Amino acid sequence: MPETSSPAPLRVALLGCGVVGTEVARGILANPIDLEARVGTRVELTGIAVRSLDTERVTDDGFVIPHDLLTTDAEALVDGADVVVEVMGGIEPARTLIVRALGAGAAVVTANKALLAERGPELFEAADAAGVDLLYEAAVAGAIPIVRPIRESLAGDHVRRVLGIVNGTTNYVLDKMATEGLDLDQAVKEAQALGYAEADPTADVDGFDAAAKAAILASLAFHTRVALKDVAREGIRGVSAADVAWARRTGHVIKLLAVAEVIGPVDDGEISVRVHPALVPDSHPLAAVRGAFNAVFVEADGAGPLMFYGQGAGGRPTASAVLGDVVSVARRRLTGGKGLRESKDQAFPVLPSQAAVTRYQVRLAVADRPGVLAQVAGVLADHGVSIDTVRQAPSDEKAETAHLIITTHAAREASLAATVDAVAGLEAVREIISVLRVEGS
Amino acid sequence: MPETSSPAPLRVALLGCGVVGTEVARGILANPIDLEARVGTRVELTGIAVRSLDTERVTDDGFVIPHDLLTTDAEALVDGADVVVEVMGGIEPARTLIVRALGAGAAVVTANKALLAERGPELFEAADAAGVDLLYEAAVAGAIPIVRPIRESLAGDHVRRVLGIVNGTTNYVLDKMATEGLDLDQAVKEAQALGYAEADPTADVDGFDAAAKAAILASLAFHTRVALKDVAREGIRGVSAADVAWARRTGHVIKLLAVAEVIGPVDDGEISVRVHPALVPDSHPLAAVRGAFNAVFVEADGAGPLMFYGQGAGGRPTASAVLGDVVSVARRRLTGGKGLRESKDQAFPVLPSQAAVTRYQVRLAVADRPGVLAQVAGVLADHGVSIDTVRQAPSDEKAETAHLIITTHAAREASLAATVDAVAGLEAVREIISVLRVEGS
Structure with missing residues (x-):
């Protein structure tokens, strides 16, 4: 599209170059014309912060990241950027770098669920103070657009309940148990062999990963702040092959669910946020979510039941969500205006799990x-x-x-x-x- | 949340007070505190344009719209508004009022799929020229957030194909045929008795409604302009009870699908946009979409398969989507910045249906x-x-x-x-x- 004046290119700094980072880099480097059309100006990847310059960075299907983009000086990279994309994971140095970026007026896109679940309030305040965007669509349920729909599309509605299958590894394991009669250990081994589960599967199997996502979903859905420590958590280690078989005989499947719901009045109630295995009736849309797929089921007063389904992990799907956020913040930098503040006007007491x-x-x-x-x-x-x-x-x-x-x-x-x-x-x-x-x- | 200075209230004018309009009015009038928290300032419904002042306007569950909000002077109402919400339907006077609103610098939210499918380019250009938002989440698949996810979340990805069950009436009819062995006429009569189908079911049964949504979805997904006349359309009148029964025996269900897909390279191909009954394998997520529900299945290069599921019609669900858009445009008016331009940088040739x-x-x-x-x-x-x-x-x-x-x-x-x-x-x-x-x- 012809522009009357050519805006300056948008400088994007990428922090991290693993499975997701390489795909984000490819998305920017391989589609310059499309990105420019979406955003309204050229999008320039100024560099990629990595820990070691010695490793060759390449996507699963062979796209090689140019070596001269790599740097170990993350701070210098952040300081020159309009948009900082953080896909390094972990708490530090990700937290410090994001705070630095926001403080310098850069917009930030992150896929870091652990960081958001543990330090979200601090980051959102820094973004609000700077008047810039902090977006994180990729942090929950990978490629599935769920953060933006809850944050924006349902902003005029009241969410009552969120039920999410937000951990693909455990869904794969439970699905294998249901369809092939495997016990938990066998199914986990199969997931490991296929790369769906880590060598140490604790974060998935014991529900830590799902709990971080539950905290983020609950905060979003109820315009409040729910910390990771508020989430009651029970993993799938206690689920036996017999439980799965019996579930089937009674017309259910067992899923590891992230649950966030309001108990009592929607404007003056309490909320319950928890992760645990649950029986889901065969007729429920979540029951049909197979393999390593994710889905988030939302019940709102006006909209009624909604479900969002897709791939919850993986380099390319996660990068798709990151790139969508990059386009959003880039457009806003071009059209002008402050970032969209995270709403936190509600202060729902979080119920203890016993309640x-x-x-x-x-x-x-x-x-x-x-x-x-x-x-x-x-x-x-x-x-x-x-x-x-x-x-x-x-x-x-x-x-x-x-x-x-x-x-x-x-x-x-x-x-x-x-x-x-x-x-x-x-x-x-x-x-x-x-x-x-x-x-x- | 405390604000350092109190921004002026946001004046919303509502055009139309039918099934959707009454629910939009209720949403604004009944939740002033929540809306203020979401937006950052008070949201004031300044009036509702109706054709007749004699009718009492009341929601299905008895919320009465205050009579003094009603006016027959739509133009005066539009002229004083920050945000104009159009839920009157039809081409005129909706089109003229929207153009007038945009010209005066008001943001516009509409649920009018027929108008967008027929006159979308003209409206988007008027919005772009004025630098204001024109949002329409409610125009496709009612309560389901699908416009915003495609427009924003997938903005850094390439959509290959969209398969949508976007007409609840025909999905209800086909579902009844499949589950109860009814023939088409019987199922349509049942849908009429339940209020799912109009006395004249042509718009639904012959695929006109779905075709308008297909044009909008294709335009969004491929950043191009697809007009209603470009959509090949075949309704469900030719689907017999025997077809439905045979579909079942071969592991399929019959759905009326809105299909939009790229044939050939994603940056230099052609697109096919069509509405027709189709066999969908039982294992496909769309096959499980029952009754009057809607769902849109999207395949993108990076994200892979995604599905969005929910209620596609009805006053409250549609009003939920409208109100989400109202909050979005209201926030942008407060944070500053121009509206988000509709991207139309691609010019895919639309294939004739024979191709x-x-x-x-x-x-x-x-x-x-x-x-x-x-x-x-x-x-x-x-x-x-x-x-x-x-x-x-x-x-x-x-x-x-x-x-x-x-x-x-x-x-x-x-x-x-x-x-x-x-x-x-x-x-x-x-x-x-x-x-x-x-x-x-």
Whole structure:
């Protein structure tokens, strides 16, 4: 498009040149004409800060990053930039460099979920003080546009609940368990062999990665600040092949969910933010999210149910989200105007996990004789936990044992815990095999 | 949030007070504190332009619009506004009022898909000339954030293909046919009884509504201008109960799809934009979109596959999208800076429908005797149409007729049409029962 005057090129500094960084660099270097058309001026990659100049930087499919763009002097690179893109990960030096960039009036795009979950408020304040943008679409659910839709498209609505499958590794593992009957260790090994899981899978399997995303999603959805430490977290280590098989028999799949919801009035309630495995009914859109895909299901007062689905990780998908943010901040630098301030006008108290309210499915082994179901039901009733359905599973005749699968109506986690303790104390109850939450029904 | 100085309230004029308009008015009037927090200043609804002052305006759940906000003088209302929200529909007077608003420097939010599809370029130019925003999230797929994600989140990526279920009425009808075995007329009557379909269902059933959305989606996805007249359009009137049942037997569902795709190189190709019923494999995320829900599936080079799902119509969902846009333009008026220009830097030729390339499933009745399949396959081969699978269906013994269900590899529509003509001319072929496109595999 012809411009009456040619604006100065936009100088972009890239911090980090790993799986995502190489793809961001390729996106800028390989599509100069398209980017210029989107932004309105030329986008110039001024340099890439790396720890070592010795490594060759190349994308998975062979695009070689020019060596002369690499530098170990991140501070000098930041100081000359209009836009700083941080894809190095970790807390330091990423935090210091971002604060430095914002202080100098540069816009910042980051994919760093851990940093945002731990130090978000400090960074957002620095961006607000400088009047510049700090965007982070890539930090939650990779390529899926979810930050911008919640932050902008739903800004005139009230979000009630967010249910997210935001960790592809665990979704892959649970999907393998469901479809191929593998146990957890086997499925994790397969995920490792395919590069979906790290050698040490703790961050994924124990829910740390999902918890950081839950904190960011809750902060966005409820215009408040939720820190990582506020997120109740339970990973998938306790999920057995039998749990997955039983879920299937009762019309569910097990997913590791990031849950953020308002309990009580939407303008004066409390919020619950948590990560845990949950039974999701087969009919729910999240149940169809297979393999390493991510999806975020949002319920809002006006919009009703919404779902956003796509790839949650990987160099190219994550770089797509980063580049979208680069175009956004670049356009704003050109059209003028201050950055979009992160809204944090609400101060919802975050409920302790014991106060969260959900439905539960409890599976237990009981003596196979008349009257046991009535006994168990009586204990639930005494604790005020209401039963939705009970299913008696085929008994093991030799051991004179039957299985009861009890699905409750919504109950506080604390009440349920006390109830389960009481049930476990019944003479006729041999074992509490599993207690799983049910979401999305 | 405390502000150092209190900005002037933002004056919003609403044009139209029907199903969507009443909900937009409620959204502004009932949540003043939330809106102020999101925007940064008070949002004031200055008036609502209506045709008649005699009707009482009330939302479905009883929120009454104050009568003193109503006016029949739309022009005066527009002239005093910072933001004009147009939800009256139709081409005139909506077009004239929007142009007037933009000319006076007001930002405009519209849900008017027909107007955008027919007169979009003129409106975008007026917005660009005035340096103000013209936003239209509600015009495609109601509550689903799809315009903003394509326009902004994917701005650094290349979209290859968009497949949209963007008409809830026809999706409801096709879903009823599939799940309850109804024929088209019965399902349409049921949709009418539930208020999903108009007394005259032409706009939905014949694909006009979907075609307008296809034009908007294609323009957005490919940074080009696609007019309604460029969209090849085929509705669902030709879809029989037998087609739906056969689709199911071959592992598909039939959906009315809005398709926009690049054929050839992404920076120098052609695009095909069309609306037609298509077979979608059961395993595709779009296949699970049930009832009156909408969904848009996007394939981009970097991001890979994405899907956006939610309610595509209705007063509250559509108002949610409108209000999100109101907050966006209001924020920009406060933070300063020009509106975001609609990008139209690409000039993809739009292919005629005969040149579109898809897979097909052809169902035909043939004489039940040896050698017929070979004959039919020979005709396809002669025309360069490659066969993916052939299925012989249980024959009708009395009539000595068998069914062949042939699924082809990708072929040009023109080649396929010639091929089908030639097949129909074979002595052994009794009838070409149906020819349906296959998408999403």
